[in-house]
Amino acid sequence: MTALPWRTAMERALYGPDGFYLRETPGRHFRTSVSATPVYAAAVRELAGRVDEALGGPDPFDLVDVGAGRGELLQALPDVPPRWRLTAVERAPDPGLPVRWTAEIPQLDGLLHANEWLDVVPLDVLFDGRLVEVEPDGTERLGGAAPTPLLDWAARWWPQGRRVEVGLARDQAWAAAVGRVRRGLAVAVDYGHVLGDRSDGDRRPTLTGYRDGRPVHPRLDGSSDLTAHVALDACRAATGGRLVRQRDALRTLGVDATPPDRALAAADPRGYLTRLQTANGAAELLDRRGLGSYGWLVRAVGIADPLADVPGDPPAG
Numbered sequence: 001m002t003a004l005p006w007r008t009a010m011e012r013a014l015y016g017p018d019g020f021y022l023r024e025t026p027g028r029h030f031r032t033s034v035s036a037t038p039v040y041a042a043a044v045r046e047l048a049g050r051v052d053e054a055l056g057g058p059d060p061f062d063l064v065d066v067g068a069g070r071g072e073l074l075q076a077l078p079d080v081p082p083r084w085r086l087t088a089v090e091r092a093p094d095p096g097l098p099v100r101w102t103a104e105i106p107q108l109d110g111l112l113h114a115n116e117w118l119d120v121v122p123l124d125v126l127f128d129g130r131l132v133e134v135e136p137d138g139t140e141r142l143g144g145a146a147p148t149p150l151l152d153w154a155a156r157w158w159p160q161g162r163r164v165e166v167g168l169a170r171d172q173a174w175a176a177a178v179g180r181v182r183r184g185l186a187v188a189v190d191y192g193h194v195l196g197d198r199s200d201g202d203r204r205p206t207l208t209g210y211r212d213g214r215p216v217h218p219r220l221d222g223s224s225d226l227t228a229h230v231a232l233d234a235c236r237a238a239t240g241g242r243l244v245r246q247r248d249a250l251r252t253l254g255v256d257a258t259p260p261d262r263a264l265a266a267a268d269p270r271g272y273l274t275r276l277q278t279a280n281g282a283a284e285l286l287d288r289r290g291l292g293s294y295g296w297l298v299r300a301v302g303i304a305d306p307l308a309d310v311p312g313d314p315p316a317g
């Protein structure tokens with residue numbers, strides 16, 4: 001068996017010739033804000049509308065979804081003006097939707113959005129300053145001394161742990177994505193942690209596998225998803241901008257979990273059911289122990305931040 005550094009092994013397992021994400025539909029293995037409810041797409045539509053307005057209604061206005069899965073978010077957007085150009089950035093093959101489909105992030109004037117992308121950007125793992133290597137079945141062994149940039153990252157962002165999930169590749173991926181925005185807004189949404197969460201020494205490592213909706217022991221043979229929480233504060237430092245909680249950002253965008261009045265059930269049963277489903281979807285997105293605790297990295301480029309009113313408070317892991 002060949003052991004490889006985690007980042008190389010994860011890259012092959014997820015995106016190699018028979019990689020998990022090239023074969024599998026993400027929505028069949030785990031629930032995201034996008035797959036949970038159309039309320040999320042409606043909120044992204046609202047945000048895009050604000051960015052469009054701030055830009056003065058360019059033609060085209062770009063809405064670029066990075067790590068688009070099978071294009072579920074773009075398909076669920078309500079009321080898309082003909083002037084808007086929708087682009088899915090995905091390593092998986094084009095499923096043939098009526099949107100632009102590409103593996104590289106294009107330059108854009110508009111909104112760049114990425115939900116649960118950074119947590120699947122492959123990352124290095126260190127133990128006591130040495131690279132951790134992993135075999136296809138998940139067995140680990142210690143490799144050589146880690147390169148200096150990884151050690152520097154660990155010293156700055158994860159100073160007390162012996163085992164460190166190094167977020168440098170995520171910082172660089174996020175900075176590169178923001179760099180593609182000529183004017184507009186970049187938003188990355190993910191589960192993660194900040195320095196204070198990591199200060200308890202050997203905080204439970206977060207690298208895990210997912211298959212058929214359940215966490216599994218990570219295997220590097222392409223049979224499961226592999227994900228690790230994102231060091232959100234390190235990503236923010238790479239680009240500037242703000243880090244806010246999903247529940248606060250979505251509330252600012254009008255997401256409301258108030259259930260409809262019961263009296264409506266008799267007068268308009270269908271309308272009541274629709275509004276109840278919307279309220280339930282909103283409740284799931286706002287849940288402070290679940291999706292609501294996720295972090296939003298928000299970086300405005302050449303416009304005022306349309307989410308400036310959202311209180312900034314580093315999300316906990």
Ligand SMILES: C[S@@+](CC[C@H](N)C(=O)[O-])C[C@H]1O[C@@H](n2cnc3c(N)ncnc32)[C@H](O)[C@@H]1O
Nearest residue numbers: 021026032034067068069089090091092115116
């Ligand atoms: C966890 S899934 C999230 C899918 C969708 N955004 C959602 O929220 O349901 C992550 C997706 O990001 C894609 N991905 C990862 N790295 C990428 C890259 N560098 N460029 C484009 N897509 C990428 C994967 O192929 C996968 O479909």
